[in-house]
Amino acid sequence: MNPTIQDVARLANVSIATVSRVLNDQPGYSEKTKQKVLKTIEELGYQPNAIARGLVNRKTSTIGVLFPSVSGLLSAEILHGIEAKAHEHGNSVIVCNTAENREKTIKYLQVLQEKRVDGLIFVSEAVTDEYYEIFSRMDIPVVLVSTESYHHPLPYVKVDDRHAAYAATRHLIEEGHTNIGMMAGDPDDLIAGWPRIEGYRLAMREAGLSLDDSLIEPCESFQYKDGKSGFTSLMNRHSELTAIFAASDELAIGAISAAYNKSIHIPDDVSIVGYDNLLLAEMSVPPLTTIAQPFQRMGSRAVQMMVDLINGEDAESAILPHELVIRDSVKRR
Amino acid sequence: MNPTIQDVARLANVSIATVSRVLNDQPGYSEKTKQKVLKTIEELGYQPNAIARGLVNRKTSTIGVLFPSVSGLLSAEILHGIEAKAHEHGNSVIVCNTAENREKTIKYLQVLQEKRVDGLIFVSEAVTDEYYEIFSRMDIPVVLVSTESYHHPLPYVKVDDRHAAYAATRHLIEEGHTNIGMMAGDPDDLIAGWPRIEGYRLAMREAGLSLDDSLIEPCESFQYKDGKSGFTSLMNRHSELTAIFAASDELAIGAISAAYNKSIHIPDDVSIVGYDNLLLAEMSVPPLTTIAQPFQRMGSRAVQMMVDLINGEDAESAILPHELVIRDSVKRR
DNA sequence: TTTTATAACGTAAACGTTTACGTTCACTTC
DNA sequence: GAAGTGAACGTAAACGTTTACGTTATAAAA
Numbered sequence: 001m002n003p004t005i006q007d008v009a010r011l012a013n014v015s016i017a018t019v020s021r022v023l024n025d026q027p028g029y030s031e032k033t034k035q036k037v038l039k040t041i042e043e044l045g046y047q048p049n050a051i052a053r054g055l056v057n058r059k060t061s062t063i064g065v066l067f068p069s070v071s072g073l074l075s076a077e078i079l080h081g082i083e084a085k086a087h088e089h090g091n092s093v094i095v096c097n098t099a100e101n102r103e104k105t106i107k108y109l110q111v112l113q114e115k116r117v118d119g120l121i122f123v124s125e126a127v128t129d130e131y132y133e134i135f136s137r138m139d140i141p142v143v144l145v146s147t148e149s150y151h152h153p154l155p156y157v158k159v160d161d162r163h164a165a166y167a168a169t170r171h172l173i174e175e176g177h178t179n180i181g182m183m184a185g186d187p188d189d190l191i192a193g194w195p196r197i198e199g200y201r202l203a204m205r206e207a208g209l210s211l212d213d214s215l216i217e218p219c220e221s222f223q224y225k226d227g228k229s230g231f232t233s234l235m236n237r238h239s240e241l242t243a244i245f246a247a248s249d250e251l252a253i254g255a256i257s258a259a260y261n262k263s264i265h266i267p268d269d270v271s272i273v274g275y276d277n278l279l280l281a282e283m284s285v286p287p288l289t290t291i292a293q294p295f296q297r298m299g300s301r302a303v304q305m306m307v308d309l310i311n312g313e314d315a316e317s318a319i320l321p322h323e324l325v326i327r328d329s330v331k332r333r
Numbered sequence: 334m335n336p337t338i339q340d341v342a343r344l345a346n347v348s349i350a351t352v353s354r355v356l357n358d359q360p361g362y363s364e365k366t367k368q369k370v371l372k373t374i375e376e377l378g379y380q381p382n383a384i385a386r387g388l389v390n391r392k393t394s395t396i397g398v399l400f401p402s403v404s405g406l407l408s409a410e411i412l413h414g415i416e417a418k419a420h421e422h423g424n425s426v427i428v429c430n431t432a433e434n435r436e437k438t439i440k441y442l443q444v445l446q447e448k449r450v451d452g453l454i455f456v457s458e459a460v461t462d463e464y465y466e467i468f469s470r471m472d473i474p475v476v477l478v479s480t481e482s483y484h485h486p487l488p489y490v491k492v493d494d495r496h497a498a499y500a501a502t503r504h505l506i507e508e509g510h511t512n513i514g515m516m517a518g519d520p521d522d523l524i525a526g527w528p529r530i531e532g533y534r535l536a537m538r539e540a541g542l543s544l545d546d547s548l549i550e551p552c553e554s555f556q557y558k559d560g561k562s563g564f565t566s567l568m569n570r571h572s573e574l575t576a577i578f579a580a581s582d583e584l585a586i587g588a589i590s591a592a593y594n595k596s597i598h599i600p601d602d603v604s605i606v607g608y609d610n611l612l613l614a615e616m617s618v619p620p621l622t623t624i625a626q627p628f629q630r631m632g633s634r635a636v637q638m639m640v641d642l643i644n645g646e647d648a649e650s651a652i653l654p655h656e657l658v659i660r661d662s663v664k665r666r
Numbered sequence: 667t668t669t670t671a672t673a674a675c676g677t678a679a680a681c682g683t684t685t686a687c688g689t690t691c692a693c694t695t696c
Numbered sequence: 697g698a699a700g701t702g703a704a705c706g707t708a709a710a711c712g713t714t715t716a717c718g719t720t721a722t723a724a725a726a
Contacts, residue, residue: 004682015706020684028704045470050447051393052682054384055711062427062448071413071629073406073612080404083430087437092444094395094425097416104420111425114383115395137378224616253616260618279404283557283586285593285618296404337712348676353714361674385712388681669726676719681712689706696699 003044012040023048054116062092063306064112065121066105070097073278074295078123078145081299089307091118100125109134119306121145126191127152141309145302146293147191148317155309157301157318161192164291164322165199168245168273171289171324173207176333177243177271180204181215183230183251185222192222196247196275214238219251227254235264242270242333249274249281252288256329267331277325287327294320336377345373356381387449395425396639397445398454399438403430406611407628411456411478414632422640424451433458442467452639454478459524460485474642478635479626480524481650488642490634490651494525497624497655498532501578501606504622504657506540509666510576510604513537514548516563516584518555525555529580529608547571552584560587568597575603575666582607582614585621589662600664610658620660627653 005023009016014033021028022037029037040046054060065082067075079095086093094117098105109131112120119141122131127149135142135154144156172180182200185193197216204211217234219226227250235241246252252274256266264270266286274281277292298320305315338356342349347366354361355370362370373379387393398415400408412428419426427450431438442464445453452474455464460482468475468487477489505513515533518526530549537544550567552559560583568574579585585607589599597603599619607614610625631653638648 006682016683017685017706017708018704021705024684026685030704033704047443047447049388049449049682051384051387051449052711053684055382055388055682055713056684058711060384070416071406071409071612073404073409076404076406076409079428080430083403083428087430087441090444092427092429092448095412095416095428096425097413097420108420110380111423114380115425116382116384224612250616257616257618257620279406279557280613280616283583283590283613284616285590287590339712349713350676350678350715351674354675357714359715363674366674382712385681386714388683388712389714391681667726669724671722671724673722674720677717679716680714684710686709687707690704692701692703694699694701696697 002049003046004049005046007044008037008040008046011044012037058116060116060118061090062094062115062117063119063121063303064094064096064108064115064117065123066096066098066108066125067123068098068100068125070095073280074276075123077278077295078299081296081301082121082303083299084296085300085303089303091303091307098125102128102130105131106134109138113138118310119143121302121306122154123147124192126189127154141306143302143305143309143315145298150190155305155315155317157298157305157320159293159298159322160319161195162199162202164275164293165196165245165247166203167199167322167324168275168291169200169203171273171326172243172245172271172330173203173209175243175271175330178209179238179241180209180243180245181217181234181238181241183217183219183227183234183244183246183255185219185247187218192247200245215241219247222248222250224250224254224257227251228258229254231255231258232262235262235270243330244270244272246272246274249276249278249288249290251275252290252329253280253284256284256286256288267329271330273330277323281325282327284329286329289327289330290325292323292325294323335382336379337382338379340377341370341373341379344377345370391449393449393451394423395427395448395450396452396454396636397427397429397441397448397450398456399429399431399441399458400456401431401433401458403428406613407609408456410611410628411632414629414634415454415636416632417629418633418636422636424636424640431458435461435463438464439467442471446471451643452476454635454639456480457525460487474639476635476638476642476648478631483523488638488648488650490631490638490653492626492631492655493652494528495532495535497608497626498529498578498580499536500532500655500657501608501624502533502536504659505576505578505604505606505663506536506542508576508604508663511542512571512574513542513576513578514550514567514571514574516550516552516560516567516577516579516588518552518580520551525580533578548574552580555581555583557583557587557590560584561591562587564588564591565595568595568603576663577603577605579605579607582609582611582621582623585623585662586613586617589617589619589621600662604663606663610656614658615660617662619662622660622663623658625656625658627656
């Protein structure tokens, strides 16, 4: 059985109030009793019960984080940033995998509410009206990562997808390419789909290049397998392409893999630039030129906003800078 | 302000005991009052306070999971399995990143103890005497994943590394290779290092092949960069090699990358088999033949053991089966 | 009709903290 | 010497549950 503050008080011949005071170093005791209390705490190996604390303080020092998928590298890196910063601020994080599923999400939100978490971080997923309703009822700070909500006033931290996609396409253009296709996400996805397409289009238009819609291959998701099939499909339509902007690293790697099977050489025949800069971008053969999203920083920034909000300060949404990471998947023409 | 059980009781004209009873469906109330209570719970949107519950029940329905690294794919997959099974059993999981650092680990264990988690899952890291001391004092179930402890009686779930490494090497031998090297982890690592080397040696000896120690390249860690340098170093010593068993997929991918730079063709010049079967094994060019560890199952199995232990049953350690996944990085001779 | 058993509740203590408030006591201050 | 002041404590209520135990009413049994 864990010793309680009562045990400490009894052994130290003081009241529990005094023990509590030295524990939270508030004034109201002499140096001598402080030492006495500290010593018996040490002797007993006393650890304050955070549950009891949470009950009276109405604060659990715990935040809930909701991911659409927890096995991906992207989530892993964001989680890493979140975990580090949270720990720095004395907060624990409960991970939840929504699997992009409404019921699971709602169930999780209920659990998190019952556990009285101090805040919520919602990652890479669209906020439905229903979710927002629940957020409001929960009455705790919510911050969005790698997503944003046009309909609901929630603070977010993300990169500017349009700008980033523009930068990727622009790089291809500056390297002398003129036949540039895109492997995109779902155009109806207003967060990660549409803006990247827009960025690509912007760069193409600006350079006076073709804006033909058939140059854009809409993929079902951002995953590897979609990259494989998307590349084939896109190249079948447009064999003249010398460069492709892929809206995710996984799509890009899928494309590289498909190219390899067709004996299309990267980057000699076709140049590719990816998006995300996951660990695997560096491991790819050839190493992938890509747009880096600062995932860890996004995570830690979100936590910083979270603690600010919890402390009653207000937090502003943040657009974090992306970065073009040049490796070997683009060839100058 | 969240409504409490008191509010429900008052509005329903019953005592809090009755409300509590219908909440936990224990006997002691009529069908009519049950409906009445349920209705006012619905009206108020009442959610029981898990903190208060935890205080009296001495049970938080939360387990702590300690990872040496949270950004890696390996951890991500294990976490996925853990999270899913935990949620299934109504448990939440708090993730902790020890960074293989003593102070961080100890700090985290303290936090988890203060938060009164019901159990601990310790992943992919060696259990020091000091850690074990703390586990004992915490007096909650601990289960190990992808690691084990020879000195301490802790239940674990992992694969048989020696067998798995044997199977990998054996596959190379059966494909007609005789000059087979190994890129290994730290031989002093009794968990992931030594047993895999032993498995390799066993297969080599059994086949009557060379057991020369210089055929084994000990890498600093299991990471990509070590694979790159390790491959170069190994091939410089033994240019006659036609096959390599790498003790991790990352090492294997690093080797493939280094080979690419030296214009050594995989698998035509050198065959490679990896270990882990991470997502990137499939994405590699060429796709990597490797030993699959069932990470998700390992995670969920660990949670199952955890809940058994919490319920007072005892749990037996589990060796989960590995599997050889054949892709395109090995060529028949 | 009286007794007894049982269903259907209510009361209050307990879980381990924090904190407002009250008390004691030694020192100043006049 | 009396009054006032502040430091150094102690007391007890509160946080929101669960649950052992006590109470009441109702129905069955004698």
